[in-house]
Amino acid sequence: MRHDRLWLLGGAFFALVVVAFGFLFFIRPEQQDTDTIRSDAADAQLKVDQQRRELATLAKQHEHIEEFKAALAKDQAALPDADRASDFLRELQSAGELTGVTVSGVSVGSAVDLKALVGFEVYALPVSLTVAGPTGKLNPFLDQLQVAQPRAVxxxxxxxAPTSTGSDRSNVTINLQAFYAPLS
Structure with a gap:
């Protein structure tokens, strides 16, 4: 009977080895793959949730798209992609006519690169202009230059310099810079 027990113990040991071998080489790797897939699925769900929040934010912003387009157009007018000096001179003339002063002399210098100063490509166009008109109308003209007209100056x-005739008229020399930023 001893021989039978030995076979019984050997068979049990062999069965245990087969189960251990099966677990280590077949079942455990599948469990690890399953854990990896579950972890990836959880990560993907987090990303989906984040994308849904971003989509909701963008949908809310899209409701205001016309306001954003108007602001963009205003900003592009303030900082055009070329010097457009002739357009700017027409704007100065219109501002003078609107406020009741006369823009009599305009001198435009060479553009100055400000990239080193501001960190992106932008140029300042030096402009000197002479304006004549009633002293009370000069402040509205300056307001028109700085606030109302679209170009950033x-x-x-x-x-x-008051005129010598003793009237309420003055001659004003204004030095300013008009800015533009070429498209990159």
């Missing part, structure tokens, strides 16, 4: 100096 920076007034660097203003020299006011």
């Amino acid at each position: 920076l007034i660097s100096s203003i020299n006011v």
Whole structure:
């Protein structure tokens, strides 16, 4: 009987080895693959949730698309892609006519590259202009330059000289910079 027990123990040991071998080489790798797939599915679900939140935000923003387009158009008018000096001179003339002053002399200098200063490609176009008119109408003209007309300008100096006739008229020399940014 001892021999039978040995076969019984050997068979049990062999069965245990087969089960262990099957677990280690077949079942455990499948469990690891299943865990990996579940982890990937959870990560994908997180990304889907994040994308849905972003989509909801974009949908809300899309409701205001016309406002964004208007702001873009205004910003593009303030910072055109070329110097467009002739357009700017027409805007100065219109501002003068609108406020009741006369723009009599305009001098446009060479553009100055400001990339080193601001970090992106933008140019300043120096402009010097002479304006004549009633002293009370000069401030509205300056407001028109800085606020109402679309082009972005920076007034660097203003020299006011009253006319010699004793009337309420003045001649003003304005030095300013008009900006533009070429498309990259």
